[in-house]
Amino acid sequence: MIKTIKLKFGRGFGSASEKIVTTPVTVFVGPNNSGKSKALSEINYYCSTGQRNTTDVILDSIEFDTFSTEIAEEKITKVTLQPHLNEGLLPEHIIVGKRGTRNQVHKQHLLNAFQNTNSQPQQFCQWYLASNTLILDGRSRINLIGQQSAGDLQQQPQTSFQVLFRDDAKRKEVRRVIHDAFGTYFVIDPTYLGQLRLRLASCPPATDMEERGIHDEAVKFHAQAFPVEQASDGVKAFTGIITEIVAGDPAIILIDEPEAFLHPSLSFKLGKEIAFSSLGSEKRLFVSTHSPNFVMGCIQSGAPVNIVRLTYRSEVATARVLSNTDILRLMRNPLLRSTGVLGGLFYEFVIVTESDADRAFYQEINERLLRHKPELGIPNCLFLNAQNKQTVQIIIKPLRELGIPAVGIVDVDILKDGGRDWTNFLKGGFVPELEHQSLGGLRNAVKQKIDETGKEMKRNGGVDILSGSDKEAANNLFDKLAEYGLFVVRKGELESWLSSVGATGHGPSWLIDIFEKMGEDPESQDYLKPSDDDVWLFCGEIKKWFTNPNRKGIPS
Known part of the structure; x- marks a missing residue:
């Protein structure tokens, strides 16, 4: 029934409006308050009335399929009802409807509306599509099983x-x-x-x-x-939900958060069954979800599925249609599957660290910033960890290709990685290829200067090992990487943060020690609150990149 949907906005500020060529299933994903549920309600209103609401902020227009006389006659016959006893019927009129609705319409006029759906949308929608459109939220889908x-x-x-x-x-x-x-x-x-x-x-x-x-x-x-x-x-x-999908009664089905009340494994199964059952049918299913499991179920069904990611920040809305091919490529990589990278579809921002200890530490730092210094804290952010610095780019690159702002945090010894590892790191941040050679040369020069000191860059202070113009050159390199969302711990490594606290050890043992020293009760005098320097300022710089509408490193 629905051929295309045009939204009021596109991939970024000032870009062309996104146009969705519908498949049997279209899934709206994105952070909270991005407009997923609003999209469903606006589609429902248009399908019921044939016109846009003055309050619409998502939907620009809907293009319907048109039908031959033979197919139109067939569809009209399926919804034609017999007159009740003593019910008057005007000449050349029929009664059509579903689910308790009854409309008496001129048959030829209805036939014309089927053949001219886009020039007569109000007639087509009000006489036919309104009674063939079903919208389900949490309560209404439960009520479907009543007698x-x-x-x-x-x-x-x-x-x-x-x-x-x-x-x-x-x-x-x-x-x-x-x-x-x-x-x-x-x-x-x-x-x-x-x-x-x-x-x-x-x-x-x-x-x-x-x-x-x-x-x-x-x-x-x-x-x-x-x-x-x-x-x-x-x-x-x-x-x-399953009874409605399989029975195939409505031509348009809109479901808001189908995963509500369901265990993740059932969300996956529901997505898979819904998408699979739509194969070979004319009905169109539109879903708004926060569940990666539901999305994975849809993808693994083998059915054609549109995934539309919506965002809204600083009064700028964006929309990006994600192809099945892109999502499948994301999920076929064992590293990406194991890190839960698909969850990034439902967050506004993603931070990827080298290890799980890094992830846990930066996530706790951000939680304290959001509570006590929100101007530096990063809202609606998912923290993921790779296996090492070399695999950080494997995670951030596909996320960025899907339009998701993803930051990589690595230790200063990224300077040791020349050749392919360094090039892949730059490619993961979508640094322009023309700059790879110059940045590679600068990386090699900075590393050589650090090596000449005889000190270990991670444990002995990072860029602080250098001085004067050498240190300035190192910071210039890292400033350039930060412009593209690639953030380097300039003091060395994770354990260099909050040195005044006196935590000891390395990796997980350091993490346990520093968490104990940071305290857990916000009302306690021993509880470490954010300041304007150290790791707190580092996270604030990451937030600036996230919230910069002109940030670099996200492909168009």
Whole structure:
């Protein structure tokens, strides 16, 4: 139904508006308050009315598919309802609707709207698409499993339960998914005459009649099954979404945070089943999520999936469509999978360190800054760790390619890495290739000057080993790297921070010691609060790069 969606903004300030060519599933991701849920509500409003709301801030326009006369006739027939007794029907008019809605429209006018969806969007949406669009939030998806009218078997099915009750193949597909998820068997109970109820049975029905009938065997079978309405919110939400997806009733389905109430493994399974079930169908599913597991499920389904990352900061909104190919490349790398790099899609900023000890330390420093010195603290930031300095760039480069600001923090001995390692480090920060040779020459010269002192650069003070113009040259090199979000610990290494505290050891042992000395109770006199220098200022410099709208190192 929906062919393209054009947003009001693009990849950055002043860039062209992003246009989304829809696939069966479009997933909106991004930090909190980036507009994911708002995007769904604006799409829902347009599909219901055929016009934009004056308060829209995300959606610029929607382009619908157009339909031949034959296909339009087929779609109209599926939603045509019989008149009620004594219900007046105007000449050449029909009654169309779903889910309890009934609209009396001129058939030829409706046919024209199907053939001219983009020049007659209000007629197309109000007469047809409004009743074929479903938006689900946390509460409404739970309510999907409540009992529904069995309807008139002489008429077209009007609800998902009615569709599943009559369609053995779709009902068994739901049963397969629910059994894989919970180990129980989904069944539809018709024994409350005139109503359909959902139950979970310990064994599948022996025959279709045992499930669909109202004879003694059917009544006993359903009496022994568990009502879904009495299950946990997670089971209800999962079951409700799956029934709607498989039944295929709405043409447009919008789901806000489908992972709500679900364990991560169920979020993954839900994403995979939703995306897979959309293959070969005309329906369009739009999802807003904070769950990397849900996104991974969608990707691994093999179905075409659009992932749209939204951000909003300092009154500037951005949008970037991430291709399946880019995401798959991200997740095929074992290092990237193990570090949880996909979580970066849901944060505004990412910091990547050399090791887990580095990650834990900088994350704690940032937490204290956010609490006691917020002007230096970095909000909505994910901290990840590589395995060493050489692998930092392996993580930040693909994140930046997805439009995610990612900083790399390395020790001063990055100066030792010449050749390919140094070039890869610069490439990871998207430093222009024309500058690689000059920066490489400067790196080699600074390293040589440090080597001439006979001192170990990491343990004996970093750039402070040098003096005068030599030290200035070293700082110029690191200033240049910082412009591209590549931050070097100029005093040497992680353990050089907060030397006044007197922590000893190296790596994890140092981390334990310094955390003890920093204190844990903010009300205690022994609790170390931020100052305007040392590592606190270092993090403040990183924040400047993150919040600079003209920062370097993010490819367009």
